[in-house]
Amino acid sequence: MPAPGAPLKKLGFLTIGLFDRDRPVEGHTSTLEIIELGERLGFDSAWLRHRHLQYGISSPIAVMAAASQRTSRIELGTAVTPLAWENPLRLAEDLATVDLLSGGRINPGISVGEPMRWESVRSSLYPDTSDAEDFSYTRAERLIRLISGEPAWGFSGKDGIVEEFSERVEPHSPGLRERLWYGAGSLRSAQWAGSAGLNLLTSSVVLVPPEQRHEGEAPDFAQIQAEQIRAFLAQHPLGERARVSQGLVVIPTDSATDAQREKYRRYVEERTPRTLTPQGPRGFLPAKDLLGTSEQIAAALYAHAGFREVEEVAFALPFSFSHEDYVQILTDIAEHLGPALGWHPRRA
Template identity: 30%
Template sequence: MTSARLGFNARISFPTGGAAQALRDGIELFRVAEQLGYDTGWVYQRHFDNYLASPLVFHAAVAQHTDRIGLGTAIIGVRYEDPILLAEAAATADLLSSGRLQLGLGTGQGGFDSVFGQEPNDGREQSQTRLAAFLRAVRGEQVGVVGDLAGMVATGTELTVRPTSPGLGDRVWYGAGSVASAERVGRQGLRLLLSTILSGQIDDYGAELARAIKTYHSVHPATSPAQVAVARSVLPATSPELRRRYAAYDEERRTQGPAASRPQGALAPTAGPPARFTMSPVHHGDPSEVLDQLLADPSVALADDLIAFLPPAFGLRENLRLLEDIATTVAPHLGWVPSAPA
């Protein structure tokens, strides 16, 4: 960690019927994480499932209960987002949080084209088209002109998104799961979010991510900030009970892949890790063992931000214990210093 920034990624998952409590617990998670000195907290978007669907609305609420912690999205899938509406919502959330939004975007989950009123398409290509339109909008560039002769605004009037939030355009991240996609993000001048799932069968996960980071930096222009975040399952066991719990989660993730640690009532994906993907390792054991594993990972050393991925089915009490243990037993030995109150 070159600048020793520490974050966490919470799924904000809920059992069927428990969404309201899960959202309140999510706000409490951010509030306590800020007290522990975490630099950022990230949330994930997932449609039609027992997970958070509207990260920007959630962060607008979190902003009213916190003062300093960065509010990240990892990720919002742009394939189903209207670029202008997304820019409006992002700017509003950023202004409400006094410029704390870290906006992570990506292609996102597929399979819902018809539900969103779209013809089946190449999600990656469509995402890139919508990303370009979003970047123009969020940076305050012209997005169109008035063409309705019957309107109250003069025909030909230039249109820009309002409100805009100064600096938000430089805090846009994009998710990548391969060296090639990391290179594309670098050429676009965006910040890089490296996924916990890589494309293809990878023998050395950390080495592959290190390649992606080096490639990203080699092509990133000097006109915008270059920043890299890596996400890891970091589970330091500070009791025998936690050691057993974390080992069981590791086994579940190894055997079930994306289906692991899902809340009651959630949609069940195909069991087992797909052969075309490689899941990130779970770093668990005594704090010293976890630290050694992270120190041996070349991508962690190259990253600006380490994001601790919280198991989706963990409840508030489990997650708070995990955040505290990471902040006190592992992160300081990686060079991290807790952020001071605002």
């Protein structure tokens, strides 16, 4: 999308699905209602974050299964599922099952690397095998092969009178492999995703290369993200035709109340300092939240080097807002921001 006038092809949203510790069903129900609203508004996709040992969705596959039975058209994805917490064979079974039940609407997004707070969680997650676990790209490659239908073991056929076995993961969903995404935040991970033939999910966080970290100077998030996207496309077998989705936080205020506008302003103000300097030894840099009218946000996006490299987005809903806030934000995105970007809603 090089300039205003080139239409945005696909519009989605991403939610963390927060819930109260003592009333978890309300938060999960709210998430399902938000996905239903997204379909009515014409969004192309709804994506779920993956949160373990927190008050956010820990089992997005289960939530996608529930959402698939409440909707008929909207695509459902994860952004992203950290494979360090998963057994690739069991995950392949679950994803294929939900994909078939949804009518082929599942878009699994994955990532690799050590689990968050690994030293604290390793004894609970892998009490007997923590030193042997492989959290590299090899884990993702196993999942890709299994979802593709390659042999999972060396046996197939009958065993006894009733038991019949398959050499591959069952059920098999033929189109699921083409809808696998990788969540990349570094140049290396973007290049690997391209070489693996996956789709690319960029997010509101990048890893700033050491050579671009200069004291007192804010790195250019948009330029770093654009470089990662171009590196992905250069490695992908489909080249420029490969799919890339961007996931910035946008908060349109077109129909917001005065109280909501003030709440959103404070939220962005509190989060902005973390976007000015790379965080931690790996150089994590969050993107700035985009707050304002849809017209203002559209102008900011067209000026964003990363956005100019994509044709589809999955805008992230802010953390910790109320159900009513999400309804207002999603409605404004669908009715104001999306059209300002040349997007047209899809209807059932």
